[in-house]
Amino acid sequence: MRYIFVVIFAILGLGMIPPPKTIVVDIDNPLRDTIEVNMDGLKAYKILPFSKEVTKIKAGKHTFDTRIRGKIVHSGYFDSSMDGLVNVTKSEYVVWKDIYMKEEKEEYYDNIKEEVVVIDGREFIGDIKYYNASSIFIPKEWDYGVRDKFPEFVDLGKSPYVIKKKIYYKEDFIREYNQ
Numbered sequence: 001m002r003y004i005f006v007v008i009f010a011i012l013g014l015g016m017i018p019p020p021k022t023i024v025v026d027i028d029n030p031l032r033d034t035i036e037v038n039m040d041g042l043k044a045y046k047i048l049p050f051s052k053e054v055t056k057i058k059a060g061k062h063t064f065d066t067r068i069r070g071k072i073v074h075s076g077y078f079d080s081s082m083d084g085l086v087n088v089t090k091s092e093y094v095v096w097k098d099i100y101m102k103e104e105k106e107e108y109y110d111n112i113k114e115e116v117v118v119i120d121g122r123e124f125i126g127d128i129k130y131y132n133a134s135s136i137f138i139p140k141e142w143d144y145g146v147r148d149k150f151p152e153f154v155d156l157g158k159s160p161y162v163i164k165k166k167i168y169y170k171e172d173f174i175r176e177y178n179q
Contacts, residue, residue, distance in 0.1 A: 078137035090133040092170035097127035
């Protein structure tokens with residue numbers, strides 16, 4: 001009889017455990033070749049050049065391997081509890097934070113952390129995060145993706161300023177920064 005109660009309470013207790021959180025990830029392909037990405041040995045994605053696959057996965061640990069023309073070129077793992085980009089090609093990315101203002105005021109700049117960031121031996125000044133080839137998972141913190149333009153103007157609504165972020169391929173960031 002005791003055994004039956006233990007089993008019933010165990011079953012009821014398992015029903016109270018929330019299901020694992022689902023996160024949204026971009027599997028990006030900045031290469032000129034089509035890639036095939038196998039996630040966790042279960043799901044394969046064929047991603048055309050200069051495109052991405054957006055998918056939902058359970059938060060937690062994951063493995064992947066990336067193939068070009070059938071040959072494994074990269075493999076790795078990541079662990080995340082948040083949305084982001086899975087860097088299956090070991091590319092380099094930059095997230096740039098900028099501020100839009102109705103009227104330029106010095107105190108608004110307190111929301112931007114300008115620092116010197118070195119990329120390829122060159123110094124860049126701004127609120128910049130550089131993700132090198134070893135950054136397998138990049139947490140989503142941007143408003144504009146790699147294929148979106150960083151707008152010249154944004155609607156500020158009633159706010160005196162708005163902060164926006166964009167993720168770039170390293171080469172695109174350098175080109176944009178130089179303009």
